[in-house]
Amino acid sequence: MCLPLKDYNLTYKPVGEKAMLIEWPEEIDDAILEDVIRFRNSIRKTLDEDCELVPAYHSLLIIFPKKTDTEQVTRKFRSLYPERKNKPLKRKLWKIPVCYDEEFALDLTLIAKEKGMTEAEIVKLHTEGTYTVYAIGFLPGFMYLGGLDEKLFAPRKDEPRPKIARGAVGIGGKQTGVYPQESPGGWNIIGNSPVRLFNAAREKPCKIKIGDKVQFYSIKKAEYELISIEAAAGVYKIKKEKWYD
């Protein structure tokens, strides 16, 4: 049913006294990301609960609670790699509402001008894409999304803004993403999403996971305000579907 797994050439490096970094070939590639997640899942089963695993793009960092014999751990993981399971990953497609109104889209006009497109064309391209969550970091709940249409690539701003609003949707180089809370930032802001991507009051504060897919859809200001109220009250649920490869 499934194609045989491709075995990548992995490197294993100790990082300090209690962490181990596993690296795949240095490429941004969905197949590599899937292999990272697959191997993460099989390693997870062999470790105690207090170990942490941080996957991103082409790497996996394993953090042990105590000093660890990294050579022994490397041997264990090397022999585990070929045994990882070849079954489809459980992934979701999340549909995130974005208001692209002028009020939020600080850089939309500028980007449209530079690209020789209308603002509506930019929004159309941004909402037509299906993006992959390659990593979560930088801020709690911040997703590094890959898969942006190359017509929308835009370099980060020379001077980062000291304050970007929570929910701001931006383009930074070849990536797009949503600021889960107010923060300084250098991305080009094209809209704002009323949803809460990170909520420390929830047992699972961030529901979207690495490897999941994300789509944006355009909403009007009135709907934005309605969802904002629901999100603040903790009753808004981001629409999601199962994702099949």
Place this chain on the structure above:
Amino acid sequence: MIKVAKPGFYTSVQDTGRTGYRDMGVPVSGAMDTFSAVLANRLLNNDDNAAVLEITMTGPSLEFTAATHIVLTGAKMNPVVNDVDMPYNRVIKIAPGDALSFGKLQKGFRAYLGLKGGLKTELVLKSRSLYTPVTPSARILEGNTLPYEPFTGDIENLIEIKIDNEFLFDTRIEVYPGPEYGLLPKADIARLNTTGFTISAQNNRMAYQLEERLSPNDLSIITSATLPGTVQLTPSGKMIVLMKDCQTTGGYPRILQLTERSISVLAQKKAGDTIGFHVI
């Protein structure tokens, strides 16, 4: 409870950190100088993870409303309890109404106030460590009240214990090569082991920037995980030593990794202090 009359320059509640959420981008946080925080808890026969106050540069003025035992470790800041000098690394009894305040910073940068049973402030994602946006504030503020369970027993550590913590004030720290150490030119590797590096004014719980630079470079990596103690190298050659509130991923090469002990030593340094690396 503790009533905060004055919060000091930057005082925060910390335990050993918020583990288990790094894959959601949540920094681990926890005491910057783990050695001193854990020492305070061990002197009190507390769990290592009990919440302490991390006191940076200028101490707070605090009032205790219930009996307890306390201990101070780490940076020397001339503490006084009701106008009587308070010793370091020794548990003392506190009666209701006692007040603790601090004088001038003498040595180091961060002191730790441990308290019998630990502070019982709010647990957020299984940790009491303050970090925004996970907790509403990153530090304690004037007028805050910090709960604890009163304790009226006897002091358990009666024997004078000789604590060897002078290493915290060392100026040379041991570091491991980081994942991208191999990308450094030979001249930079030589400089790392021989040059002193000055702590910049840009230093806080997220990161310490260093003044002296390595060579400008065009090294970059695909975003990958980082840790407290990871030394990042920017294209301009600036080194950024990530600390406990650091982001969980980054795109700069990770050239060094501090040992746990070295992170504690660095946490006791302030702007203008100099450190040297010893790559092991």
